[in-house]
Amino acid sequence: MGSSRGVAARIAGFLGDVSARGLQAALVTFNLAGMAGSSPAEIFSALVEQFCPEGGSVDEGIARDAFMETVVELADAGIADMSSLTPEQMQTVLELYVAHTIEDRIYNDIGIKGVEIPADAGAAQAVQDQLHEFILGGVSDAFSEAAIDFAAIDPNTIGQTMERIYGAAFDILEALGEEEAAK
Template sequence: MGTSSAYGGAGGTTPLVPSWLRGEGDNAGTDGGAGAQPAPADGRVPTAPAAPAPLQATPRPGASDRFTSARNNFSRFTSSGGSDRRSLGRAVSQYVSQSAGGSRQAAQRMGSSRGAAAGLIRFLNDAGTNGVREALRTLNLDSLAGRPVEEVFAGLADYICPEGGSIDEGIARDAFVETIADLAGAGITDIDALTPGQIQTVFELYATHAIEARICNDVGAKLITLPADPRAAERVQAQLRDFIQRGVSDAINAAGVNIQSLTPNAVIGFVTTVYQSAFEVLQTMGEGEAAR
Protein backbone atom coordinates (compact mmCIF):
# COMPACT_ATOMS: atom_id res chain seq x y z
CA MET A 1 0.00 0.00 0.00
CA GLY A 2 2.99 2.27 0.41
CA THR A 3 5.57 3.29 -2.14
CA SER A 4 9.34 3.32 -2.16
CA SER A 5 9.11 6.89 -0.88
CA ALA A 6 6.96 5.99 2.12
CA TYR A 7 7.97 7.48 5.42
CA GLY A 8 6.63 7.94 8.94
CA GLY A 9 3.88 10.32 7.95
CA ALA A 10 3.52 14.06 7.86
CA GLY A 11 3.46 15.93 11.14
CA GLY A 12 0.22 17.62 12.05
CA THR A 13 1.75 21.09 12.03
CA THR A 14 3.20 20.60 8.54
CA PRO A 15 1.67 23.36 6.37
CA LEU A 16 -1.42 22.27 4.48
CA VAL A 17 0.39 23.14 1.25
CA PRO A 18 4.15 23.31 1.99
CA SER A 19 6.07 26.06 0.20
CA TRP A 20 8.34 23.49 -1.48
CA LEU A 21 5.39 21.56 -2.90
CA ARG A 22 5.01 23.23 -6.26
CA GLY A 23 3.60 21.62 -9.36
CA GLU A 24 3.65 22.83 -12.93
CA GLY A 25 1.69 26.02 -13.36
CA ASP A 26 2.28 27.28 -9.82
CA ASN A 27 5.03 29.75 -10.72
CA ALA A 28 4.21 32.93 -12.56
CA GLY A 29 6.82 34.40 -14.86
CA THR A 30 7.94 38.03 -14.89
CA ASP A 31 8.68 40.12 -17.93
CA GLY A 32 10.39 43.21 -16.58
CA GLY A 33 8.12 45.44 -18.69
CA ALA A 34 5.75 46.69 -16.03
CA GLY A 35 7.10 49.60 -14.06
CA ALA A 36 10.20 50.08 -16.24
CA GLN A 37 11.50 53.62 -16.32
CA PRO A 38 11.93 55.35 -19.72
CA ALA A 39 15.47 56.42 -20.63
CA PRO A 40 16.10 60.16 -20.36
CA ALA A 41 16.40 62.21 -23.53
CA ASP A 42 20.21 62.58 -23.25
CA GLY A 43 20.61 58.82 -23.54
CA ARG A 44 21.98 58.30 -20.03
CA VAL A 45 20.81 55.09 -18.37
CA PRO A 46 19.07 55.96 -15.10
CA THR A 47 20.32 54.37 -11.94
CA ALA A 48 17.54 52.96 -9.81
CA PRO A 49 17.67 51.17 -6.49
CA ALA A 50 17.31 47.42 -6.70
CA ALA A 51 13.74 46.28 -6.31
CA PRO A 52 13.06 44.50 -3.03
CA ALA A 53 12.60 40.78 -3.23
CA PRO A 54 8.91 39.83 -3.31
CA LEU A 55 7.51 38.72 0.00
CA GLN A 56 6.79 35.01 0.21
CA ALA A 57 3.55 34.06 1.86
CA THR A 58 4.12 31.93 4.93
CA PRO A 59 2.34 28.59 4.46
CA ARG A 60 -0.51 28.19 6.91
CA PRO A 61 0.24 25.42 9.43
CA GLY A 62 -2.36 22.72 9.94
CA ALA A 63 -3.94 21.59 13.18
CA SER A 64 -1.58 19.40 15.18
CA ASP A 65 -4.08 16.51 15.28
CA ARG A 66 -5.42 16.72 11.75
CA PHE A 67 -4.02 13.31 10.71
CA THR A 68 -5.09 11.42 13.83
CA SER A 69 -8.59 10.32 12.86
CA ALA A 70 -7.62 9.32 9.33
CA ARG A 71 -4.64 7.31 10.62
CA ASN A 72 -6.73 5.53 13.23
CA ASN A 73 -9.41 4.60 10.70
CA PHE A 74 -6.85 3.46 8.12
CA SER A 75 -5.34 1.19 10.77
CA ARG A 76 -8.77 -0.26 11.60
CA PHE A 77 -9.46 -0.88 7.92
CA THR A 78 -6.10 -2.54 7.23
CA SER A 79 -6.11 -4.64 10.40
CA SER A 80 -9.57 -5.95 9.41
CA GLY A 81 -8.08 -7.36 6.22
CA GLY A 82 -10.30 -5.07 4.17
CA SER A 83 -13.64 -6.08 5.68
CA ASP A 84 -14.23 -2.86 7.64
CA ARG A 85 -15.46 -0.66 4.79
CA ARG A 86 -16.86 1.92 7.18
CA SER A 87 -13.38 2.62 8.50
CA LEU A 88 -12.09 2.93 4.93
CA GLY A 89 -14.82 5.47 4.19
CA ARG A 90 -14.07 7.45 7.33
CA ALA A 91 -10.34 7.40 6.66
CA VAL A 92 -10.65 8.73 3.11
CA SER A 93 -13.28 11.35 3.90
CA GLN A 94 -11.33 12.55 6.96
CA TYR A 95 -8.14 12.67 4.96
CA VAL A 96 -9.70 15.05 2.42
CA SER A 97 -11.72 17.20 4.83
CA GLN A 98 -9.37 17.31 7.83
CA SER A 99 -5.85 16.14 6.97
CA ALA A 100 -5.57 17.90 3.60
CA GLY A 101 -7.84 20.84 4.42
CA GLY A 102 -10.43 20.21 1.69
CA SER A 103 -10.42 19.11 -1.94
CA ARG A 104 -8.78 22.26 -3.32
CA GLN A 105 -5.77 22.02 -1.03
CA ALA A 106 -5.64 18.26 -1.48
CA ALA A 107 -5.25 18.86 -5.23
CA GLN A 108 -2.51 21.43 -4.58
CA ARG A 109 -0.66 18.85 -2.50
CA MET A 110 -0.34 16.70 -5.62
CA GLY A 111 2.53 18.96 -6.68
CA SER A 112 4.83 17.04 -9.03
CA SER A 113 2.08 14.55 -9.85
CA ARG A 114 0.09 17.29 -11.56
CA GLY A 115 3.06 18.28 -13.70
CA ALA A 116 3.83 14.65 -14.53
CA ALA A 117 0.23 13.92 -15.52
CA ALA A 118 0.19 17.03 -17.72
CA GLY A 119 3.46 16.00 -19.40
CA LEU A 120 2.12 12.50 -20.01
CA ILE A 121 -1.08 13.81 -21.61
CA ARG A 122 0.83 16.27 -23.80
CA PHE A 123 3.10 13.51 -25.08
CA LEU A 124 0.21 11.14 -25.82
CA ASN A 125 -1.73 13.90 -27.59
CA ASP A 126 1.35 14.79 -29.63
CA ALA A 127 1.82 11.13 -30.51
CA GLY A 128 -1.82 10.87 -31.57
CA THR A 129 -1.58 13.97 -33.78
CA ASN A 130 1.91 13.71 -35.27
CA GLY A 131 2.78 10.08 -34.73
CA VAL A 132 4.81 8.38 -32.01
CA ARG A 133 8.09 8.60 -33.90
CA GLU A 134 7.82 12.37 -34.30
CA ALA A 135 6.70 12.85 -30.69
CA LEU A 136 9.72 10.87 -29.50
CA ARG A 137 12.05 12.75 -31.85
CA THR A 138 11.13 16.07 -30.24
CA LEU A 139 12.36 14.61 -26.93
CA ASN A 140 15.53 13.14 -28.46
CA LEU A 141 14.17 9.67 -27.81
CA ASP A 142 14.15 8.46 -31.42
CA SER A 143 15.64 5.11 -30.43
CA LEU A 144 12.40 4.17 -28.65
CA ALA A 145 10.34 4.30 -31.85
CA GLY A 146 8.89 0.89 -32.66
CA ARG A 147 9.63 -0.53 -29.22
CA PRO A 148 6.93 -2.20 -27.04
CA VAL A 149 4.67 0.23 -25.21
CA GLU A 150 6.17 -0.59 -21.80
CA GLU A 151 9.67 0.20 -23.06
CA VAL A 152 8.50 3.49 -24.55
CA PHE A 153 6.88 4.53 -21.27
CA ALA A 154 9.94 3.45 -19.28
CA GLY A 155 12.10 5.58 -21.53
CA LEU A 156 9.77 8.53 -21.01
CA ALA A 157 10.12 8.36 -17.22
CA ASP A 158 13.05 10.77 -16.98
CA TYR A 159 11.16 13.27 -19.14
CA ILE A 160 7.75 12.90 -17.50
CA CYS A 161 8.87 12.60 -13.88
CA PRO A 162 12.62 12.98 -13.38
CA GLU A 163 14.11 11.54 -10.21
CA GLY A 164 14.48 13.97 -7.34
CA GLY A 165 15.12 14.00 -3.66
CA SER A 166 11.72 15.08 -2.36
CA ILE A 167 8.86 12.81 -1.33
CA ASP A 168 6.61 14.68 -3.75
CA GLU A 169 8.87 13.83 -6.69
CA GLY A 170 9.15 10.24 -5.49
CA ILE A 171 5.35 9.92 -5.44
CA ALA A 172 5.11 11.21 -9.02
CA ARG A 173 7.73 8.75 -10.27
CA ASP A 174 6.39 5.76 -8.33
CA ALA A 175 2.92 6.42 -9.73
CA PHE A 176 4.37 6.44 -13.25
CA VAL A 177 6.14 3.11 -12.69
CA GLU A 178 2.91 1.59 -11.33
CA THR A 179 1.06 2.88 -14.39
CA ILE A 180 3.52 1.16 -16.73
CA ALA A 181 2.87 -2.13 -14.90
CA ASP A 182 -0.88 -1.71 -15.46
CA LEU A 183 -0.80 -1.00 -19.22
CA ALA A 184 -1.12 -4.58 -20.44
CA GLY A 185 -3.92 -5.35 -18.00
CA ALA A 186 -5.79 -2.31 -19.30
CA GLY A 187 -5.47 -3.58 -22.87
CA ILE A 188 -2.98 -0.88 -23.90
CA THR A 189 -0.41 -2.70 -25.98
CA ASP A 190 0.12 -0.57 -29.10
CA ILE A 191 1.23 3.03 -28.49
CA ASP A 192 1.05 3.69 -32.25
CA ALA A 193 -2.72 3.15 -32.24
CA LEU A 194 -3.91 4.79 -29.02
CA THR A 195 -7.56 5.81 -29.01
CA PRO A 196 -8.94 8.80 -27.06
CA GLY A 197 -10.47 6.31 -24.63
CA GLN A 198 -7.10 4.67 -24.02
CA ILE A 199 -5.41 8.03 -23.40
CA GLN A 200 -8.11 8.71 -20.80
CA THR A 201 -7.43 5.29 -19.26
CA VAL A 202 -3.69 6.02 -18.98
CA PHE A 203 -4.43 9.31 -17.22
CA GLU A 204 -6.94 7.59 -14.94
CA LEU A 205 -4.41 4.94 -13.97
CA TYR A 206 -1.72 7.52 -13.27
CA ALA A 207 -3.96 9.80 -11.21
CA THR A 208 -5.20 6.82 -9.20
CA HIS A 209 -1.71 5.67 -8.31
CA ALA A 210 -0.60 9.22 -7.50
CA ILE A 211 -3.52 9.90 -5.15
CA GLU A 212 -3.07 6.51 -3.46
CA ALA A 213 0.62 7.22 -2.88
CA ARG A 214 -0.09 10.75 -1.65
CA ILE A 215 -2.63 9.52 0.89
CA CYS A 216 -0.43 6.67 2.11
CA ASN A 217 2.59 8.95 2.49
CA ASP A 218 0.61 11.69 4.22
CA VAL A 219 -1.12 9.34 6.62
CA GLY A 220 2.16 7.52 7.21
CA ALA A 221 2.69 3.99 5.97
CA LYS A 222 4.85 3.13 8.98
CA LEU A 223 2.10 4.16 11.38
CA ILE A 224 -0.52 1.86 9.88
CA THR A 225 -0.82 -1.72 11.06
CA LEU A 226 -0.95 -3.98 7.99
CA PRO A 227 -2.31 -7.54 8.10
CA ALA A 228 0.35 -10.19 8.67
CA ASP A 229 -1.25 -12.37 5.97
CA PRO A 230 0.12 -11.27 2.57
CA ARG A 231 -3.17 -12.15 0.87
CA ALA A 232 -5.09 -9.96 3.31
CA ALA A 233 -2.63 -7.13 2.69
CA GLU A 234 -3.18 -7.50 -1.07
CA ARG A 235 -6.96 -7.32 -0.53
CA VAL A 236 -6.54 -4.14 1.48
CA GLN A 237 -4.43 -2.52 -1.21
CA ALA A 238 -6.76 -3.64 -4.00
CA GLN A 239 -9.82 -2.26 -2.20
CA LEU A 240 -8.17 1.08 -1.50
CA ARG A 241 -6.99 1.37 -5.11
CA ASP A 242 -10.39 0.41 -6.49
CA PHE A 243 -12.05 2.98 -4.20
CA ILE A 244 -9.72 5.72 -5.42
CA GLN A 245 -10.00 4.71 -9.07
CA ARG A 246 -13.79 4.94 -8.93
CA GLY A 247 -13.46 8.49 -7.64
CA VAL A 248 -10.94 9.44 -10.32
CA SER A 249 -13.05 7.85 -13.08
CA ASP A 250 -16.16 9.75 -11.95
CA ALA A 251 -14.18 13.01 -11.89
CA ILE A 252 -12.81 12.51 -15.41
CA ASN A 253 -16.21 11.57 -16.81
CA ALA A 254 -17.85 14.53 -15.07
CA ALA A 255 -15.35 16.87 -16.75
CA GLY A 256 -16.79 15.83 -20.10
CA VAL A 257 -13.60 16.73 -21.96
CA ASN A 258 -12.08 14.99 -24.96
CA ILE A 259 -8.50 14.90 -23.73
CA GLN A 260 -7.14 14.87 -27.27
CA SER A 261 -8.84 18.20 -27.96
CA LEU A 262 -6.92 19.99 -25.19
CA THR A 263 -4.26 22.49 -26.21
CA PRO A 264 -0.87 22.05 -24.49
CA ASN A 265 -1.51 25.14 -22.36
CA ALA A 266 -4.95 23.90 -21.28
CA VAL A 267 -3.72 20.51 -20.06
CA ILE A 268 -2.44 21.58 -16.62
CA GLY A 269 -5.73 23.30 -15.80
CA PHE A 270 -7.65 20.18 -16.79
CA VAL A 271 -5.39 17.97 -14.67
CA THR A 272 -5.74 20.21 -11.61
CA THR A 273 -9.52 20.34 -12.03
CA VAL A 274 -9.73 16.55 -12.24
CA TYR A 275 -7.60 16.08 -9.12
CA GLN A 276 -9.75 18.52 -7.14
CA SER A 277 -12.97 16.93 -8.41
CA ALA A 278 -11.61 13.47 -7.60
CA PHE A 279 -10.95 14.47 -3.99
CA GLU A 280 -14.46 15.91 -3.75
CA VAL A 281 -15.92 12.64 -5.05
CA LEU A 282 -13.73 10.58 -2.71
CA GLN A 283 -14.89 12.59 0.29
CA THR A 284 -18.53 12.05 -0.70
CA MET A 285 -17.96 8.34 -1.37
CA GLY A 286 -16.17 7.98 1.96
CA GLU A 287 -18.99 9.62 3.85
CA GLY A 288 -21.43 7.26 2.13
CA GLU A 289 -19.40 4.18 3.14
CA ALA A 290 -19.10 5.43 6.71
CA ALA A 291 -22.87 5.90 6.98
CA ARG A 292 -23.76 2.34 5.96
Protein backbone atom coordinates in the same frame (compact mmCIF):
# COMPACT_ATOMS: atom_id res chain seq x y z
CA MET B 1 0.78 16.90 -5.04
CA GLY B 2 2.26 19.51 -7.33
CA SER B 3 4.85 17.17 -8.83
CA SER B 4 2.23 14.55 -9.63
CA ARG B 5 -0.05 17.12 -11.23
CA GLY B 6 2.83 18.41 -13.33
CA VAL B 7 3.73 14.92 -14.51
CA ALA B 8 0.05 14.20 -15.25
CA ALA B 9 -0.01 17.34 -17.39
CA ARG B 10 3.15 16.23 -19.23
CA ILE B 11 1.67 12.77 -19.84
CA ALA B 12 -1.54 14.35 -21.14
CA GLY B 13 0.50 16.67 -23.35
CA PHE B 14 2.48 13.75 -24.75
CA LEU B 15 -0.68 11.75 -25.43
CA GLY B 16 -2.29 14.76 -27.07
CA ASP B 17 0.81 15.20 -29.20
CA VAL B 18 0.68 11.53 -30.24
CA SER B 19 -2.95 12.03 -31.21
CA ALA B 20 -2.34 15.27 -33.10
CA ARG B 21 1.02 14.64 -34.78
CA GLY B 22 1.66 10.92 -34.50
CA LEU B 23 3.95 8.82 -32.34
CA GLN B 24 7.15 9.47 -34.27
CA ALA B 25 6.79 13.26 -34.09
CA ALA B 26 5.85 13.14 -30.40
CA LEU B 27 8.91 11.02 -29.61
CA VAL B 28 11.24 13.38 -31.50
CA THR B 29 10.32 16.06 -28.96
CA PHE B 30 12.01 13.95 -26.27
CA ASN B 31 14.92 12.71 -28.42
CA LEU B 32 13.34 9.25 -28.42
CA ALA B 33 12.61 8.93 -32.15
CA GLY B 34 14.34 5.54 -32.30
CA MET B 35 11.72 4.09 -29.96
CA ALA B 36 8.81 4.42 -32.39
CA GLY B 37 8.51 0.64 -32.84
CA SER B 38 8.91 -0.14 -29.15
CA SER B 39 6.23 -1.40 -26.80
CA PRO B 40 4.19 1.10 -24.78
CA ALA B 41 5.96 -0.09 -21.62
CA GLU B 42 9.36 0.63 -23.16
CA ILE B 43 8.30 4.05 -24.43
CA PHE B 44 6.70 5.08 -21.15
CA SER B 45 9.70 3.72 -19.20
CA ALA B 46 11.91 6.08 -21.20
CA LEU B 47 9.45 8.91 -20.54
CA VAL B 48 9.64 8.23 -16.79
CA GLU B 49 13.24 9.39 -16.96
CA GLN B 50 12.22 12.46 -18.97
CA PHE B 51 9.20 13.46 -16.87
CA CYS B 52 10.36 12.55 -13.37
CA PRO B 53 14.06 11.85 -12.94
CA GLU B 54 15.37 10.06 -9.85
CA GLY B 55 15.91 11.97 -6.64
CA GLY B 56 14.04 14.91 -5.26
CA SER B 57 11.29 15.43 -2.73
CA VAL B 58 8.71 12.96 -1.45
CA ASP B 59 6.19 14.42 -3.92
CA GLU B 60 8.61 13.83 -6.80
CA GLY B 61 9.19 10.28 -5.56
CA ILE B 62 5.44 9.67 -5.49
CA ALA B 63 5.13 10.99 -9.05
CA ARG B 64 7.93 8.72 -10.25
CA ASP B 65 6.65 5.64 -8.43
CA ALA B 66 3.11 6.20 -9.72
CA PHE B 67 4.40 6.54 -13.29
CA MET B 68 6.37 3.29 -12.97
CA GLU B 69 3.32 1.51 -11.53
CA THR B 70 1.31 2.80 -14.48
CA VAL B 71 3.89 1.43 -16.92
CA VAL B 72 3.60 -2.01 -15.31
CA GLU B 73 -0.21 -1.98 -15.81
CA LEU B 74 -0.26 -0.88 -19.47
CA ALA B 75 -0.42 -4.40 -20.95
CA ASP B 76 -3.16 -5.44 -18.51
CA ALA B 77 -5.10 -2.35 -19.61
CA GLY B 78 -4.94 -3.53 -23.24
CA ILE B 79 -2.48 -0.87 -24.39
CA ALA B 80 -0.23 -2.68 -26.84
CA ASP B 81 0.47 -0.20 -29.66
CA MET B 82 1.40 3.42 -29.05
CA SER B 83 0.96 4.41 -32.69
CA SER B 84 -2.76 3.62 -32.66
CA LEU B 85 -3.91 4.72 -29.23
CA THR B 86 -7.61 5.40 -28.94
CA PRO B 87 -8.91 8.30 -26.85
CA GLU B 88 -10.20 5.73 -24.36
CA GLN B 89 -6.73 4.19 -24.02
CA MET B 90 -5.20 7.63 -23.54
CA GLN B 91 -7.70 8.30 -20.78
CA THR B 92 -6.89 4.92 -19.23
CA VAL B 93 -3.19 5.81 -19.07
CA LEU B 94 -4.00 9.04 -17.28
CA GLU B 95 -6.57 7.42 -15.00
CA LEU B 96 -4.03 4.79 -13.93
CA TYR B 97 -1.38 7.42 -13.28
CA VAL B 98 -3.66 9.75 -11.31
CA ALA B 99 -5.07 6.84 -9.28
CA HIS B 100 -1.57 5.64 -8.43
CA THR B 101 -0.47 9.11 -7.33
CA ILE B 102 -3.46 9.44 -5.02
CA GLU B 103 -2.93 5.93 -3.70
CA ASP B 104 0.78 6.54 -3.09
CA ARG B 105 -0.02 9.82 -1.30
CA ILE B 106 -2.46 7.97 0.96
CA TYR B 107 0.14 5.26 1.70
CA ASN B 108 2.68 7.96 2.50
CA ASP B 109 0.22 9.61 4.88
CA ILE B 110 -0.52 6.24 6.51
CA GLY B 111 3.20 5.74 7.08
CA ILE B 112 3.68 9.21 8.53
CA LYS B 113 0.60 9.16 10.71
CA GLY B 114 1.10 5.59 11.87
CA VAL B 115 -2.32 4.30 10.89
CA GLU B 116 -2.73 0.70 11.95
CA ILE B 117 -3.08 -1.85 9.18
CA PRO B 118 -3.91 -5.56 9.43
CA ALA B 119 -1.04 -7.74 10.64
CA ASP B 120 -2.05 -10.57 8.31
CA ALA B 121 -0.45 -10.12 4.85
CA GLY B 122 -3.53 -11.44 3.06
CA ALA B 123 -5.84 -9.06 4.90
CA ALA B 124 -3.47 -6.16 4.25
CA GLN B 125 -3.41 -7.03 0.53
CA ALA B 126 -7.21 -7.18 0.49
CA VAL B 127 -7.38 -3.68 2.03
CA GLN B 128 -4.86 -2.43 -0.51
CA ASP B 129 -6.82 -3.96 -3.41
CA GLN B 130 -10.07 -2.42 -2.15
CA LEU B 131 -8.43 0.97 -1.77
CA HIS B 132 -7.01 0.76 -5.29
CA GLU B 133 -10.40 -0.09 -6.81
CA PHE B 134 -12.08 2.64 -4.78
CA ILE B 135 -9.56 5.28 -5.90
CA LEU B 136 -9.57 4.12 -9.53
CA GLY B 137 -13.37 4.34 -9.57
CA GLY B 138 -13.30 7.89 -8.22
CA VAL B 139 -10.62 8.93 -10.70
CA SER B 140 -12.51 7.32 -13.57
CA ASP B 141 -15.64 9.26 -12.58
CA ALA B 142 -13.64 12.50 -12.48
CA PHE B 143 -12.21 11.85 -15.97
CA SER B 144 -15.65 11.01 -17.31
CA GLU B 145 -16.94 14.33 -15.99
CA ALA B 146 -13.98 16.18 -17.54
CA ALA B 147 -14.57 14.60 -21.00
CA ILE B 148 -11.07 15.26 -22.37
CA ASP B 149 -10.72 15.37 -26.15
CA PHE B 150 -7.09 14.36 -26.63
CA ALA B 151 -7.13 15.32 -30.30
CA ALA B 152 -8.03 18.90 -29.39
CA ILE B 153 -6.42 19.29 -25.96
CA ASP B 154 -4.83 22.70 -25.61
CA PRO B 155 -1.25 22.48 -24.26
CA ASN B 156 -1.79 25.73 -22.38
CA THR B 157 -4.73 24.35 -20.41
CA ILE B 158 -3.46 20.83 -19.72
CA GLY B 159 -2.24 21.84 -16.26
CA GLN B 160 -5.58 23.42 -15.41
CA THR B 161 -7.42 20.34 -16.70
CA MET B 162 -5.29 18.06 -14.50
CA GLU B 163 -5.88 20.37 -11.50
CA ARG B 164 -9.65 20.07 -12.05
CA ILE B 165 -9.43 16.28 -12.37
CA TYR B 166 -7.40 15.91 -9.17
CA GLY B 167 -9.85 18.19 -7.36
CA ALA B 168 -12.87 16.32 -8.71
CA ALA B 169 -11.31 12.93 -7.88
CA PHE B 170 -10.64 13.96 -4.30
CA ASP B 171 -14.19 15.35 -4.00
CA ILE B 172 -15.64 12.09 -5.34
CA LEU B 173 -13.46 9.98 -3.04
CA GLU B 174 -14.43 12.10 -0.05
CA ALA B 175 -18.13 11.76 -0.85
CA LEU B 176 -17.81 8.01 -1.40
CA GLY B 177 -15.87 7.67 1.85
CA GLU B 178 -18.53 9.58 3.78
CA GLU B 179 -21.24 7.46 2.16
CA GLU B 180 -19.38 4.26 3.07
CA ALA B 181 -18.81 5.45 6.65
CA ALA B 182 -22.52 6.16 7.05
CA LYS B 183 -23.45 2.55 6.26
